[in-house]
Amino acid sequence: MRNIKGRLDISGLEDVQNIEAAKEANLKDKKYLNELSLEWVRDDSSQDGRVTDDGVLEGLQPHANLKKLHIKSYGGVSFPSWMSHLSNLTCITVEDCRNCEHLFPLDCQLPSLCKLTLQNCPKLQVLPADLPAVTELHINGCGELSALPRLPSICELKLHSCGVKMLLSLTTPCLISLQRLSIGRCDQLECCLEKVSLQDLTSLQELQIFRCPQLKSLGYGEGGLPTTLKSLNIDGCPNLKSMPTRLENLTSLVELSIVTQLPLFSQESALPTTIEVLKIFSCDNLKSLPKGMQSLTSLKKLVIHKCPQLHSLFSDDENNDYGLPTELNALEIHTCPNLNSLPKGMQSLTSFTKLVIHECPQLHYLFLDDGNNDHRLPFTFTTLDISAFPNLMSLPKWMQSLLPCLKELKIKDCPQLHSLFPDDENNDYGLPTKLNTLKIHTCPNLKSLPKGMQNLASLKNLMIRECPQLHSLFLDDENNDHRLPTTLVHLYIGAFPNLNSLPKGMQSLTSLNSLRINSCPQLFSLFPDDNNNEYGLPTTLVHLYIGGCENPKSLPKRMQNLTSLEYLSIWNCPEIAFLPEDGLPTTLRYLHISECPKLKERCQKNNGRDWPKIQHIPYIDCS
Known part of the structure; x- marks a missing residue:
């Protein structure tokens, strides 16, 4: 072990009793070791370790070539003298x-140290006076630390759950090279940087301040924020x-x-035209966005979250002074309970590709008005993600022609959705043929997927979860209109209480790579007739996951024919008692069995009855 290289993790050091036992590890001679992690594992009821841990850590002195050191749950008051070397x-x-009260000896010199992270050391009082090479300093939960060292090279500083005294000790000269600053969880802080003029931090690019409930000011003076700032998060x-x-003077601001309740939009203040990402959270009094949003010509993403008074994005849709910028790429609206409409003219946003709307119950329709082009989405639109629409009963007409580029559709928590389209026989209804991903989650009254799914030649990912009224898996033996497309690569089926078997024709899914079946309590076997050649899995399958199915007693007989299968995971299927008689495919590389007591017993290494069937598999986990 003397020539061990790379990283070494040592845990359970609470069981080492003295310095002599620690020295037996002989870390001092391991000159090729680059990273070392030392961890004591103890809970609140165990001894604090301050007596024995000092000696143990002293005996674990590493070689001077060490580059990275991680120490966790050490119980001593101070660190050993070898830190200086x-x-x-x-x-x-x-x-x-x-x-721990003292991290380093007073004479400690760390000329190469670039990154220092201190997490949850509540009694730590002193750091070295000078850390000349440190570029990243992260401190969290060190309330007794009263001052920072000199940091001439600092680029990133994170101070979370720290004492007010330390924050007030900061001065402009010690932060002059700072690029990223984050201050958070400081309950008593009233002035963020009392002795620092933020405008003088001419290298600062990112500023984050969070969970400081008493904060009234960001810094002293009226100098303002530096124009170098690219990201501001409050x-x-x-x-x-x-x-x-x-x-508007922050001409480099991008995000x-x-x-907060800051007056972002007023006659006296505007946003800089350089901004690319705008996120507005928990603004209780925001009723609409202001005039002039079109002037934000660089804006790519707009996120609005928890604005209970927001009724519409703009107070006057007929006024040309209101509207979204034409370069907008994505709009996300979350938890705005009174929002009742999206703005007119969205079809003119020629760069717009993504719309996410969650928990906006007053929004009754999906922006495709059959008689009014003003409410349509642009042809370039590719992603629609909607959830918590209590009144949505179906998707609108003409989706194929109005959204020809739609690639991803996600629908979640829509209790009134009975079918995706009200009339499957009407050619005006249907999904766009370029659709790549379809995910439907928690729609308790959905009874069927639309006809013509087999025509979705681009569909690769299909996830259906928690749709209890959906009784079949869309493969109708008598009707090709209900089959899935052969292009499907990933299929996820979850929480189907009435599913009792997989249907015929699964072999026709010749592109299927991954199949996941989860929480189907009535599934007694994957196929009702294992001897019928019309039933079976496609040979292209690489990943197969079966879990939360309490009743299946066996796996399919012809598993050995799955000549591409590499990963098989079976969990919480307590009635599966044995593996197929012909065994598993020779291509299998990973087998995971969990919460299957009968199968686990038969697959025990060397003495399990099914062990000869799986001993060829490189990675086996039977937990």
Whole structure:
């Protein structure tokens, strides 16, 4: 073991009793070791370890060539003297060391250290005075730490759940090279950086402030935010009523995320035209977006979340001063209970490709008005994701022609949805032929999928979950109109309480790579007649997952014919008692069996009755 290379993880150090036992690991001579992780595993009821851990860690001195060191749940008060000799260390992580007061010896020199992470060390008081090479410093849950070292190279600083005293000690000179700053979970903080003029941080590109409920100001003076800022994220600061600068002056700003009552939109202030991503969260008084949104010519993504007073995106759809910018690519609206319409003219957004709407119960229709082009989506549209539509009963007419580029459709939590289309015999209804992914989740009254699914020549991914009224898997022996397309690659079937077997014709899915069957309590066998050649799985199958099916007593007989199968996972199928008589395919590389007590017993290594059938498989997990 002297020549061990790369990374070494040592856990369970709470069982090592003294320094002599620790020295037996002989880490000091392992000169090729680059990364070392040392962990004590203890719960609240165990001894704190402050007596024995000091000696154990002293005895685990690594070679001076070590590059990365991770120490977790060490119970000592201070770190050993050998820390001073690790001059090649580039990364140190110290986690859950609840008794530690001093991290490094006072004379410690760490000239190569680039990244330091301190997590949940509540008694830590002192850091070295100078960390000249550190570019990333992350501190979380170190409330007694009162000051930071000199950080002339710092680029990224994260201070979370830290004491106010440490934050107030920061000055502009020690942050002059800072590019990314995150401050969060500081309950008593009123002024973010009392001795720092944010405008003087001319390298700052990302600023995040979250969960500081008493915060009233971002910094001293009226200097404002630096124009170099590219990303600004403010979350959970209800007492922050204004920004220290006019946002339109932030000419480099690309992403803005605001979770507060800040007056983002007013006659006195506008947003910079450089912004590409705008996120508005929990603005209780926002009733509509302002005039002039079209001027945000770089805006690609707009996210609106939890704005209970939002009734429409714009107060006057007929006024040309209102509208979305033409370059918008994605619009996401979540949990806006009073939103009753989307704006007119969306069909003119020629770059628009993605619409996500979740929990907007007053939105009754899906933006495709048969008699009004103003309510249609653009032809370029590719992704539609809708959930929690209590009044949606079907998808609209003419989806094939109005959304010819639609590739992904997700529908979730629509209790009134009985069928995707009200009239399967009408050619005006149907899914676009370029559809690649269809996911339907938690639609308790959905009884069927539409006819003509076999014509969706681009469909590769199909997921149907928690649709209890859907009794069959769309493969009608007498009617080709109900078959699935042969292009299907991934099929997921979950929570089908009435499914008792897979249908005929599964072999025709000649592109199927992955099949997942989960939580089908009435599934007694994958196929009703294993001796009938019309039943069976396609030989192209690579991944097969079966779980949460309480009644199947066996796997299909002809499993050995699945000559492409590499991964087989069976979990929570307690009645499966044995593997097929002819065994499993020789191509199988991974077998996982869990919560199947009868099968697990037969597959025990060497002495299980089915062990000869699986001993050729490289990776077997029978837990």
